[in-house]
Amino acid sequence: MHVNPCLTCGACCAHYRVSFYWAETDAGSDNGVPAVMTDQVNDFLAAMKGAHTSSCRCTALQGVTGESVSCSIYERRASTCREFAPSWENGIHNMRCDQARLAWGLSPLRPESWIDPNHFPKAA
Ligand code: SF4
Ligand code: SF4
Known part of the structure; x- marks a missing residue:
């Protein structure tokens, strides 16, 4: 799934x-x-x-980073947010996604992360 x-x-x-x-x-x-x-x-x-x-935390971000989050203005978020794709979504690597995750102690996504949710390791 x-x-x-x-x-x-x-x-x-x-x-x-x-x-x-x-x-x-x-x-x-x-x-x-x-x-x-x-x-x-x-x-x-x-x-x-x-x-x-x-x-350095957007005021619209709700929840706990690295656990469970949502954007309180998702439908109205800026183009900057809409265009920031998570790494390997649609097969395209986003180094800035990796860097942000690493800064929060989260391992970078991998292509298989989009197939098997067990490939979402929490620790870097
Ligand atoms: S998607 Fe954009 S507006 Fe929403 S929480 Fe993230 S940075 Fe803020
Ligand atoms: S850092 Fe990457 S995986 Fe995390 S919320 Fe942003 S786009 Fe999604």
Whole structure:
């Protein structure tokens, strides 16, 4: 059975600054990213609150990283989030997914992770 490894991870949402063109917020787009959950970085970019601070955890991330997580604005998340694919989904390696997981003590995904959920080792 296919299990999405992101649901027991969330490492990228608690590791990288998540920034995007400010007009992706609901200040510029219908049903955009809630602007109240963002900070303006400069004239062009907004970033998710939390993700660009020392805590480095997106304010929309719910749950416990590495155990069980969800995104409270999943349907309205930014293109940066939509385009960040977990490693080996559709056969494509994402080194930044690996790096975020390693930073949280999680082993990088492998191609077989998408076939057999037992290939989601928790420890790096
Ligand atoms: S908006 Fe959602 S998907 Fe994007 S970084 Fe935050 S928790 Fe992750
Ligand atoms: S680090 Fe990779 S596996 Fe973890 S939530 Fe992000 S995309 Fe998914």
